[in-house]
Structure formats: structure tokens, C-alpha cells
Amino acid sequence: MTSAIRIADSGTLIEYTLDDIMKYHGPGFPGGVAHAVKVLERALPALSPGGPAERREISVTTAHRGPGVRDTFEAVTRAVTEGRFTVDSALERTDRGETLERYVFELTYRGSTVRLEVREGFVTDEFISLGRKTARSEAEEQRLTVLKQEMADRLLAAPADEVYDVVS
Numbered sequence: 001m002t003s004a005i006r007i008a009d010s011g012t013l014i015e016y017t018l019d020d021i022m023k024y025h026g027p028g029f030p031g032g033v034a035h036a037v038k039v040l041e042r043a044l045p046a047l048s049p050g051g052p053a054e055r056r057e058i059s060v061t062t063a064h065r066g067p068g069v070r071d072t073f074e075a076v077t078r079a080v081t082e083g084r085f086t087v088d089s090a091l092e093r094t095d096r097g098e099t100l101e102r103y104v105f106e107l108t109y110r111g112s113t114v115r116l117e118v119r120e121g122f123v124t125d126e127f128i129s130l131g132r133k134t135a136r137s138e139a140e141e142q143r144l145t146v147l148k149q150e151m152a153d154r155l156l157a158a159p160a161d162e163v164y165d166v167v168s
Helices: 018-025 030-047 067-077 125-132 138-157
Strands: 005-009 012-016 058-062 085-087 104-109 112-118 164-167
Touching: 005 030, 005 067, 018 030, 018 067, 030 067, 030 104, 030 112, 030 138, 030 164, 058 067, 067 085, 125 138
Parallel strands: 058 085
Antiparallel strands: 005 012, 058 104, 104 112, 112 164
16 A cells, blocks of 8 residues: 555544554454455545545445455444444355455445455465365464465555456
């Protein structure tokens, strides 16, 4: 993330950096945080082209179940505690395969909705396979930690419009 996410709260501008969000979330799921940051970077200008959106008017529906995603949307929009964040498996794009199927997000603001889907190349098959494995060895846990950070680095190095497509 090269710049801060700019959002308004009752007209007061608030800026969130990646460091701010990571302090809220903790170190556990940097890839999920990076995905949600890219979603916000891509969706917010489309939903509120005239300036920062009011954070408490943004709703999020996603097929993604991860805590990094959830915590990012909570930190920036307060959507989780205010009941505007929904995980909905009906959004899954199973036709895109297990690796990409859950990286679908719909953000709604003042009657407008933007749907985003991740592009190929940012999430690896190995990450999904290892992440979904129920009983991991210590070596697998260490490998998963590396894969999470590698994904976060890939995502954060790319502009949001190269990571997520706006789809109809």
C-alpha cells in the first residue's frame, strides 16, 4: 500500500495506513489484510468518486472467511460490529477453482454496489491447499507463515486495479 485509505466519519477525515491496520489485526494473516486493503483501494473511488466515503454507510458482503479480511473491514468501516459485514458462500465463484473461488467482494455505499474478484497470480494453489489443511505439522505451519507473507508482499507491490477486477 503506497498511500493511506481515506475515509470519513461524520465528515471527519480518517486515514488508515497498512501499519495502522496491522496493529489492529496483529501478525496472523497479513495476506488477508493485504487483500482487503486492495479491495478498499479499488472499490472506494468507484463508490464515492467525489471524496472519502462515510465509513458507517459502507456494507461488505464476501465469500472470504479469513480474519485478516474481516479485521481490515472492521478497522476501516466498523462494518463487523455494526452488522454491515456478511460472509456469504453463495458469492463463491466455484467455476474459478478452489484457489480463487472465495476472493469475491461486494461493497455497497449509498445505493451503489461494486463487485470485485481477484485476478489470477496473486493467490497460489499451495497457499490454499495448506491453509485448508486441518492438521498441519510444525514445518507446514512455518511454510504457511512464509506463504502468507509472500502473498501479502505480492498484493501490496501491485496497484489495486491490477489485483482486483470490477465485475458486473
